[in-house]
């Protein structure tokens with residue numbers, strides 16, 4: 415048997431508890447969860463018991479948790495604004511760190527964390543999970559093989575399904591920039607990371623436009639109530655919480671015992687129509703989408719130019735039925751398309767037959783970001799226990815997308831003005 419990497423998790427919510435914790439707990443031949451910290455007592459108890467962590471290692475208070483080093487690896491899975499503080503505390507204690515994205519929306523904090531990580535000599539892997547998916551790996555392999563010649567430009571669309579937009583960015587945790595980060599950071603740092611990964615150069619400048627176009631008070635239908643359960647449009651509005659969390663769970667999802675995003679609105683498992691209904695009757699996820707305190711954009715288009723002359727566009731679209739990314743690469747010898755929602759990758763060389771791959775044929779694990787969540791943790795094990803030195807989503811690589819997002823948001827707020835990225839990177 416190989417080395418067992420011991421793990422502490424701060425923030426046992428949807429990511430720390432459900433996505434990563436449950437997988438790590440299954441991989442007991444490689445990982446052992448030994449300590450948990452969360453301000454939410456119910457979650458501490460739920461995951462403490464599920465993962466078999468002794469009660470003496472359940473911490474409600476960050477100060478007590480950081481009083482000493484408790485394991486080899488620390489997962490920082492709290493909300494956006496806490497990541498840098500907790501990562502720095504972890505590095506000071508000598509932890510290797512798996513850090514949730516976004517790292518920070520403050521360029522100074524990003525530069526400081528890179529410094530801290532370098533000085534500590536520890537591994538900091540950022541959860542840009544898409545880089546570990548079979549689909550993205552295949553696309554990169556095709557591009558690197560030279561199949562489309564020289565890449566000239568990229569056109570990428572992040573299709574945020576209409577109910578995901580309502581769940582996370584109108585009613586949920588990521589609805590207000592000042593409490594979390596702007597949409598281009600919260601949602602699209604993954605996309606910006608992929609674009610610069612494919613292009614293989616640093617971004618020189620960006621221009622971005624977008625707005626909160628639809629989820630505003632003035633678009634609330636006449637006579638609508640501020641809570642779905644009291645609203646006359648509860649059976650007809652596409653954003654009705656009853657339709658999203660109860661009907662969709664029952665019909666499209668097949669009434670599973672546990673599923674995202676239903677497991678975000680209630681801590682009670684197994685999921686039932688009754689506990690979901692109660693959550694929307696009483697909790698924040700039952701609010702009318704036109705009567706929330708949201709301010710993040712629901713549409714945004716960003717244009718980028720890279721230091722090697724390649725250009726790219728990124729559209730974040732919230733008004734779509736099916737999710738997944740569409741990425742189109744334009745090259746000197748052909749085109750390449752990734753259509754995540756349609757489960758396919760298509761290579762169109764200018765001469766010769768087109769080739770097509772089904773994404774689902776490339777892997778037998780498409781759970782959690784197309785299998786990226788699990789493959790990232792597998793890769794992390796190789797790095798911590800088996801001497802693999804290649805951290806694809808190292809802190810140094812990952813801050814690039816964040817500098818691009820900060821520049822894009824500055825541009826958007828200035829009506830699309832061209833903004834250079836270098837000052838954020840080098841100040």
Ligand SMILES: NC(=O)c1ccc[n+]([C@@H]2O[C@H](COP(=O)([O-])OP(=O)(O)OC[C@H]3O[C@@H](n4cnc5c(N)ncnc54)[C@H](O)[C@@H]3O)[C@@H](O)[C@H]2O)c1
Pocket residue numbers: 424425426427428429430451452453454457476491492493494496514515516541542543587600783
């Ligand atoms: N990598 C990805 O693709 C991906 C996907 C979704 C979310 N995220 C990011 O993951 C992070 C967590 O998101 P989530 O959906 O799990 O949120 P969540 O709200 O479900 O979980 C966060 C947890 O942190 C806890 N917490 C808050 N303050 C704390 C403190 N001071 N000390 C200890 N615990 C504290 C909360 O009680 C909660 O349980 C966010 O930053 C989010 O942007 C990343």
